[in-house]
Amino acid sequence: MKQSTIIWTLLMVFGGLGLISVQLFRGKGEVYVREVPVEAKSSSKTSPEQTYRWSTYQEVSAKEKDDPGISFSFSRTLGLWVAAFCTLAIFSFLYGDNPLYKFTEAVFVGVSAAYAMVVGFWTEIVTNLYAKLLPELARMSFFPDMESDVHSDLLYLIPLVLSVLLLWRLAPKGNWIARWPLAFFIGATAGIRLISYLETDFIGQLQSTVMPFIVFSADGSMLWFKSLKNTVVIVGVTSCMVYFFFSVEHEGIVKYISRLGIWFLMVTFGASFAYTVMGRIALLSGRLDFLFNEWLGI
Amino acid sequence: MLKILQNLDRRWIFLTMFVAVSVPLIMGTTFPETPSDQVLAVFDAVDNLPDGSNIVMALDYDPASAGELQPMASAFTRHCALKKHNIYFMTLWPQGINMIQGSIDILNDEYPETYKGKYGTKYVNLGFRAGNEGVIKLVVEDLKKSYTTDIHGTNLDNIPLTKNLKNIQQVDLLANVSAGYPGSQEWVLYGSSPFDIPTVVGCTGVQAPIMLPYIPDQLTGILAAIKGAAEYEQAIINHYPDLAENPKAKEGLIRMGPQLVAHVLLISLIVLGNVIYFMERRQGTA
Numbered sequence: 001m002k003q004s005t006i007i008w009t010l011l012m013v014f015g016g017l018g019l020i021s022v023q024l025f026r027g028k029g030e031v032y033v034r035e036v037p038v039e040a041k042s043s044s045k046t047s048p049e050q051t052y053r054w055s056t057y058q059e060v061s062a063k064e065k066d067d068p069g070i071s072f073s074f075s076r077t078l079g080l081w082v083a084a085f086c087t088l089a090i091f092s093f094l095y096g097d098n099p100l101y102k103f104t105e106a107v108f109v110g111v112s113a114a115y116a117m118v119v120g121f122w123t124e125i126v127t128n129l130y131a132k133l134l135p136e137l138a139r140m141s142f143f144p145d146m147e148s149d150v151h152s153d154l155l156y157l158i159p160l161v162l163s164v165l166l167l168w169r170l171a172p173k174g175n176w177i178a179r180w181p182l183a184f185f186i187g188a189t190a191g192i193r194l195i196s197y198l199e200t201d202f203i204g205q206l207q208s209t210v211m212p213f214i215v216f217s218a219d220g221s222m223l224w225f226k227s228l229k230n231t232v233v234i235v236g237v238t239s240c241m242v243y244f245f246f247s248v249e250h251e252g253i254v255k256y257i258s259r260l261g262i263w264f265l266m267v268t269f270g271a272s273f274a275y276t277v278m279g280r281i282a283l284l285s286g287r288l289d290f291l292f293n294e295w296l297g298i
Numbered sequence: 299m300l301k302i303l304q305n306l307d308r309r310w311i312f313l314t315m316f317v318a319v320s321v322p323l324i325m326g327t328t329f330p331e332t333p334s335d336q337v338l339a340v341f342d343a344v345d346n347l348p349d350g351s352n353i354v355m356a357l358d359y360d361p362a363s364a365g366e367l368q369p370m371a372s373a374f375t376r377h378c379a380l381k382k383h384n385i386y387f388m389t390l391w392p393q394g395i396n397m398i399q400g401s402i403d404i405l406n407d408e409y410p411e412t413y414k415g416k417y418g419t420k421y422v423n424l425g426f427r428a429g430n431e432g433v434i435k436l437v438v439e440d441l442k443k444s445y446t447t448d449i450h451g452t453n454l455d456n457i458p459l460t461k462n463l464k465n466i467q468q469v470d471l472l473a474n475v476s477a478g479y480p481g482s483q484e485w486v487l488y489g490s491s492p493f494d495i496p497t498v499v500g501c502t503g504v505q506a507p508i509m510l511p512y513i514p515d516q517l518t519g520i521l522a523a524i525k526g527a528a529e530y531e532q533a534i535i536n537h538y539p540d541l542a543e544n545p546k547a548k549e550g551l552i553r554m555g556p557q558l559v560a561h562v563l564l565i566s567l568i569v570l571g572n573v574i575y576f577m578e579r580r581q582g583t584a
Contacts, residue, residue, distance in 0.1 A: 007309050058407070094312045112393070119392040124428045127447055143451045192435065192488075200491040200516060208515045272507045275523055277564060278557060279366050279503030282524035285319050285556040286365015298324055 007095070018296050028297025031076035032065045033057040062297070084295040087287050132156040209237050236264045300581075303574050311567065318563045319556040327555035328548070333533040337526055339519030340498040341533040343471055344377050351470040352459075353378055354386045356485065357401065360393035363477035363502060368400065369527040369550035370500035371475045375401040376547055377534050378473075379409040384459055386469065388424040388445075390433055390480045395426050395449070408544070418457045425449030430480040434488040438495065441465050467493050475500040482509050491516040500526060528554045 036056045041049055057073065064070050089104035131138035131146065132153045139146040162181040169178035213234065215226040242254060243261030250258050292298045333341065344353070355374060359367045378385055385405070387398045405413035405421060413420050424445050427433045436444035441463055447453055454460040466472065472495050476482040482499040486509075490497035496518050501509055503523035513520060521530050527550030534541055541547045 007307070007313060010313060095309060116392040119395065119426055120428050123426050127451070131446070143447065145452050145456065147453060147455070192431065196487040196492070200487045204491055204516050205511060208511070268507065275503035275506045277503075277561075278523045278525060281319065281557055281560045282366040282503070282553055283363070284315070284365070285323055285553045286368070288320055288323055289553070292320070292324055
């Protein structure tokens, strides 16, 4: 039997077992909710107090489905199945590239971009620009809670103009205008970052590396572990810096120190790789936990 | 045998990894965790504050990283709730809004006596702001320059928790959970380091080696990857044993079972790969 046939067979067996478990653990793969009534009172100087009532829905476990006030949620159940389908579709790439994977990937990219755009519009353009420039109109349209004595902040015309200039890039003529706001952003970002990196990553790290080789406790006894730790840090930093110091030929003592630096770098890369592996396995177990627990109910 | 191993379809390895992660997950296998010094530093930073202190919780991640970071965010939330701290939620990631909602659900469902119906007095959701590190620079100096309203559009001057908060230098602790840029490093670069704001972070395994050099001078403590989350959960359970009854409070601990088996498998595969390499070299085929 070909290897691919065996793998397919095993995947089908796993899939079949999954579906059997859904049948066995009925109620899983379904979402139940409890209706929570909410009441809020609102008043303003110009209108009398009004009471608003609405409901929110709190997800409950399937065990409570027969309790009073608990109902089946079709929309949330559909969401659960769509999430499970998308997870399996993305996993199918491990077997090989396929249309199902491509479709799900495209949906993910599209939904993420659209979501970020909508959130950005409501939190930035509406809240931080429109409401600052036209507060009276914003209060009438989107923010009834906004104070009536807020005045237009004309300083926000600058980001508005810069944004329009940036969008000019899409115009058929004069798209060079977009370079001006872009130059401003690049310059400002570089300036802000330079100072922070100098302060935190350069000066701060230098300060953190200035430490005693041998550490003593208050009663005068030597702290071996702390001393060893400090020594490793100092030797590690120094030898790695020597490795990247190319103005001197790496011969004699410099050669041995730089070689020690390579060892430290290798250990660092190994640790980074191991951390990355741990992260990826955590993500895998997160998705499998969703499939087994929330969807299949195993 | 060597020929079979040389031509082994990589999908067998994927399948083995699937089994290695699935079995302990289904069995619910957990292992005891001993909190490290870094994790204890995080625990102490939250726990040593007087009850009802002000904490900014910046959840800068999205559902793609939730498998690794959700246990940390949930553990931070539960620990703060146990201490009855006032929590300011915010995010620099658009999808972070849903992650914040997850933490708010924990507050309302598990600690209703302290938090239910106390929006604005015990916790506030500032939501998302675009601008990456620009937002951090603003909120550490003048919160209301960046955030004029909360996520519901309520003016910050009308919310008791934010009414008198000029900037986040005034809070007692900044807890950040981050999946990348903008996240932990930016909070250290523009927040904790220049302004000496006590900061603890929980980050992905990929970020951990970048963040570790900031300890202890520029960062109080770090939860590195799912291991850090599991140790933190254990530290909280050790101190608040009632939490052991809550299976949701052991998400990280449950995820460490698959970690162990998967790591053993990976180490075995690395050893096997090297054995194959040396066998090929001996035969002169490498």
